[in-house]
C-alpha cells in the first residue's frame with residue numbers, strides 16, 4: 001500500500017527528489033524510491049539485521065547511492081529539508097516522532113490501525129500537516145499528508 005502511494009505521489013515529479021524511510025526494514029521503500037527517481041534516499045532502522053538485509057538488497061538489485069543506517073528513529077535529526085518521509089511504524093511511535101516529520105514536504109505514514117486514525121490525524125494537523133489522502137486496507141490505514149500552508153482546511157476522510 002505504501003509503495004503504491006509513493007509511486008502515485010512521485011509519478012509526475014522531476015527526478016532528483018529526496019526521501020528518508022524511517023523504520024526501513026528490508027529497505028524496499030528507499031530502494032524503490034531510487035528506482036522511481038530519487039536523488040537522495042536513506043533508510044534508518046534500529047534493528048542491525050534489517051540494515052544488513054537492506055544493504056544486501058541494494059547490492060542484489062544493483063541499486064547504488066542509498067544510505068542505510070542503524071539507529072532509533074526517536075534520535076533521528078536532520079537539518080536538511082526532505083521531499084518525502086515514509087514511516088511504517090506503530091502508532092505510539094509515530095505520535096512520538098510526529099513533530100520531527102515536519103521536515104518532510106510530504107509524509108506517508110502507514111502501520112496505523114483504523115481505530116487510531118483520528119488520533120494520528122489530529123496530531124498531524126496540530127503539526128501543520130495537511131491530510132491529502134487516506135487509504136484503508138482491512139484494519140490498517142495509510143495517510144499521505146503534505147506540509148500545510150497557513151489556514152489550510154483538512155477535509156480528507158478515511159476511504160471506504
Ligand SMILES: C[S@@+](CC[C@H](N)C(=O)[O-])C[C@H]1O[C@@H](n2cnc3c(N)ncnc32)[C@H](O)[C@@H]1O
Pocket residue numbers: 002021022023024025026027028029044045046047050071072073074088089093111
Ligand atoms: C513494519 S516494518 C516496516 C518495514 C518497511 N519500511 C516496509 O514498509 O515494508 C517496521 C520497521 O521499523 C523498525 N523499527 C521499529 N521501531 C523502531 C525505532 N524506534 N527506530 C528505528 N526503527 C524501528 C523495525 O525494526 C521494522 O524493521
